[in-house]
Amino acid sequence: MMDAFAADFRPGCDINLGVGYVNERTIPAGLFIDELQQVVADPMRHKTPFNYGGPRGSARLVESIRDFIIRTGRGGLTRDHLCDRDIIIGASGVTSLLEAMAQVLKPGIVVTSDPMYYIYCNLLERMGFEVIAIPEDECGLRTDLLRERLEQLGGRRSNISFFYIVSVNNPTSTILSNTRRQEIVAAAAALSYEQRRKIPVLFDTAYDDIVHDPARAKPLSALLFDEPGIVCEVGSLSKILSPALRIGYLIASPGPLLNALIQKTADTGFSAPLFCQEIASRLLDAHIEKQLARVNRGYREKAHAVRGWIERELGPWLENCTGGSAAFYFYLTLKDIATDESSLFFKYLTRTTGNPDIDGQDSNKNARVLYIPGCHCVHPHGELRAHGLRQLRISYGFEEPERIEQAVRIMREAACFCEKAVPAPG
Secondary structure (H helix, E strand, C coil), X not given: CHHHHHHCCCCCCCEECCCCCCCHHHCCHHHHXXXXXXXXXXXXXXXXXXXXXXXXXXXXXXXXXXHHHHHHCHHHCCHHHHCCCEEEECCCHHHHHHHHHHHHCCCCEEEEEECCCHHHHHHHHHCCCEEEEEEEECCEECHHHHHHHHHHHHHHHHHEEEEEEECECCCCCCECCHHHHHHHHHHHHHHHHHHCCCCCEEEECCCHHHECCCCCCCCCCHHHHCCCCCEEEEEECCCCCCHHHCCEEEEECCCHHHXXXXXXXXXXXXXXXXXXXXXXXXXXXXXXXXXXXXXXXXXXXXXXXXXXXXXXXXXXXXXXXXXXXXXXXEEEEECCCCCCCCCHHHHHHCCCCCCHHHHEECCEECCCEECEEHHHCCCCCCCCHHHHCCEEEEECCCCCHHHHHHHHHHHHHHHHHHHHHCCXXX
């Protein structure tokens, strides 16, 4: 769906609230140029930056990430917490590390939240894994339902491969509470002891650095609760520096799983381009505090404005709205309005209703709005599948505020169109 839309996407006319690109204004392009020049000018410090790297990643970048975590207090981690854990760099961002996990572990059951990060969960199912999605509430994945589901699995618990937890959920931007993080690790630890094997808990923390609501407590790392050494944590520099750097990293205890992930990175072609890693190292060492403040301030301001436009324009049709405190997504549930690709709402926004007055004609289509239908974000066999037909994810990351406001106004038009097209009951 997104590929078909993007094929003839018209910048300045069509509006992208679907693809989760970061805002161009948050990318410090000038600093990249400056630091690249410094990398080239200092061959003693940055050896062979345009040659092959190693499968663990640049030693300098690994140390910069470790210092960044300690210096900023990310996740409440200290040097003592990290002294017995390794950090590795993926071949191409966090995605490559997630894919590597699926490659090196035996296919089985993966436990995650619902709504789910559909891109990775779809990949898992294509690779032969079975995804079990546990509904979330305002605090994240419901651990009471998690315990119930694990109990219901009975002997099939032996088929559980790993847990996959997005700590600031995509699509809903729900921040997993620190209590829930601890409870998830405890549940996986108890299961590991029962099964007499280590069952990994993979925490995807890609958005933990952009919890931009000052009223929200900063997330704690699940590594703090990891007595048996089963937690793996993936983090990203894409959201706070630039996706094009392709820097994703993983923190985990040494052992067979970490060794297998390193080997998978070697098989893929080593870690991210070495000059990108060296640039990222310098940016973390010298600029990250100011950059983090700038990124969070920008997304906080946009979130406040977009929530106001959603409430103003879509209020009569809005059943629920999550997001606005972290990341750059809002997840909407509409009243009695379907949002899937066959719906009138979707057809209005993509200008495929067949009515020339609404759609425009041929190459002169009216402005179109791209969003992610909720039916893709909930598990197709889960408890939320009916809700997903009335849900959608919109991103306020990429487009500028005036374009987002225009898109929400067009969504109001689409809701009105749907309301008029459906006869009143009786």
